[in-house]
Amino acid sequence: MKTGNHPAKTNAYHHGNLRQSLVDSAVAILEHSGVPGLSLRAVAKASGVSQAAPYSHFSNKQSLLAEVARVGYVRFCERMARELDRDDNRLVGLGKGYVFFALENPALFHLMFSGELAQLVNVDEIDDAFLQGYQMLVDVIAENPLTQFGSDLPHLDTAYAWSVVHGIATLILGNQISAKRYNLNTDEELVEKMLEKYFSATEEVT
Amino acid sequence: MKTGNHPAKTNAYHHGNLRQSLVDSAVAILEHSGVPGLSLRAVAKASGVSQAAPYSHFSNKQSLLAEVARVGYVRFCERMARELDRDDNRLVGLGKGYVFFALENPALFHLMFSGELAQLVNVDEIDDAFLQGYQMLVDVIAENPLTQFGSDLPHLDTAYAWSVVHGIATLILGNQISAKRYNLNTDEELVEKMLEKYFSATEEVT
DNA sequence: CGACTTATCTTAGCGATGTCAAGATCGACG
DNA sequence: CGTCGATCTTGACATCGCTAAGATAAGTCG
Numbered sequence: 001m002k003t004g005n006h007p008a009k010t011n012a013y014h015h016g017n018l019r020q021s022l023v024d025s026a027v028a029i030l031e032h033s034g035v036p037g038l039s040l041r042a043v044a045k046a047s048g049v050s051q052a053a054p055y056s057h058f059s060n061k062q063s064l065l066a067e068v069a070r071v072g073y074v075r076f077c078e079r080m081a082r083e084l085d086r087d088d089n090r091l092v093g094l095g096k097g098y099v100f101f102a103l104e105n106p107a108l109f110h111l112m113f114s115g116e117l118a119q120l121v122n123v124d125e126i127d128d129a130f131l132q133g134y135q136m137l138v139d140v141i142a143e144n145p146l147t148q149f150g151s152d153l154p155h156l157d158t159a160y161a162w163s164v165v166h167g168i169a170t171l172i173l174g175n176q177i178s179a180k181r182y183n184l185n186t187d188e189e190l191v192e193k194m195l196e197k198y199f200s201a202t203e204e205v206t
Numbered sequence: 207m208k209t210g211n212h213p214a215k216t217n218a219y220h221h222g223n224l225r226q227s228l229v230d231s232a233v234a235i236l237e238h239s240g241v242p243g244l245s246l247r248a249v250a251k252a253s254g255v256s257q258a259a260p261y262s263h264f265s266n267k268q269s270l271l272a273e274v275a276r277v278g279y280v281r282f283c284e285r286m287a288r289e290l291d292r293d294d295n296r297l298v299g300l301g302k303g304y305v306f307f308a309l310e311n312p313a314l315f316h317l318m319f320s321g322e323l324a325q326l327v328n329v330d331e332i333d334d335a336f337l338q339g340y341q342m343l344v345d346v347i348a349e350n351p352l353t354q355f356g357s358d359l360p361h362l363d364t365a366y367a368w369s370v371v372h373g374i375a376t377l378i379l380g381n382q383i384s385a386k387r388y389n390l391n392t393d394e395e396l397v398e399k400m401l402e403k404y405f406s407a408t409e410e411v412t
Numbered sequence: 413c414g415a416c417t418t419a420t421c422t423t424a425g426c427g428a429t430g431t432c433a434a435g436a437t438c439g440a441c442g
Numbered sequence: 443c444g445t446c447g448a449t450c451t452t453g454a455c456a457t458c459g460c461t462a463a464g465a466t467a468a469g470t471c472g
Contacts, residue, residue, distance in 0.1 A: 039459085049420095049421070049422090053422075057420090113376070156388065159396075160404050162382075163400075164370055167369030171372055173321055175321065194366060194369075197355055197358070198366050220439075247430085258450075258453095259449080261431075
């Protein structure tokens, strides 16, 4: 039942690396059982310890979930970075990475942005992974301004671009928007078509 | 503790109009206690009945929540309709109504679009209120096409406009976007500025 | 080496939750 | 009046997050 990574394991009683193991177990449970299956007791059992053991490493369930979200932010940035250079328009690429991550990790994405962890994880006192992702967007917008909307309030463009991709991701996950409504085969195709159409009018800048 | 509306009440044992009363109680609890305070037992107590009474009218908690979401859709449409004609650009007005509703009813909005009720309430087999709201958007886009993005795939424009307003609403609710980051006083001001900038380039159509 | 300290983990239990089974109540209808 | 079906109550079960009390073992210091 253990997740397998106990590098500092010492004996059967003391786990050795329980904190990290709990986070890994939680991520694994979240991926194949979703949010409803993610109970503290299930996480503890998956790591081979008793129900109350997590409280030696996390003050409560929210603290564990904040760690899980942090893992999510790291993977999120990696996913966006992977897609960033595969597109002629870097903003389109960044957007694809954003939405694709959401589609590939629905439960994790929901946890990261549900706002239930907003007290612990918000933009003001956020961890580095989240800020790194936000900085990607700021940089891409800076190197390729959205002048098709005019040059007033240029700093709003980051919030706008973020809203577009976040809205697409959320609505697809909630089944309010789907590929078959637009006679497309996959949601990925829908995302590409939307981002290419609504993020691409930046040629006139040069 | 009762919500007050028992028009068909018959006696102390049989409530008379429990189904509607439960929905009303749930909406009220959701508004001033949020999702975490919305337990079936609390709803039952607020309507003055025992814990298991709701199961005579709803198969489970999700069924009740689906009813609550339906109430939310009705109010949602009313809110958008109220804002629709107050703007020169009707799309901007519709968007304001969309986001303002989310800001004014955060818990209800979250319930309506969280996707947890997606099996019960989706766009395919949705109730009239939801479809009415979607039709508002379709009509506004039809009478004022977003030709600034080109005229190919025009049916994607509804999904795009929806994504923009939904993304703005969700990110503000999750505290990822806020007015003070843009030196504005209120979130409403931020919403207006964004929608006017990114939804207004439709003059060249006429 | 041996005793003390501290972090870690277990067992037991509390209150709250969603849900179900059994039975009580009462209006409607013959 | 008597039966029936819908409605509601009581009581219970499993699970949940969380806490208290105590067991275990690793580290430290004499």
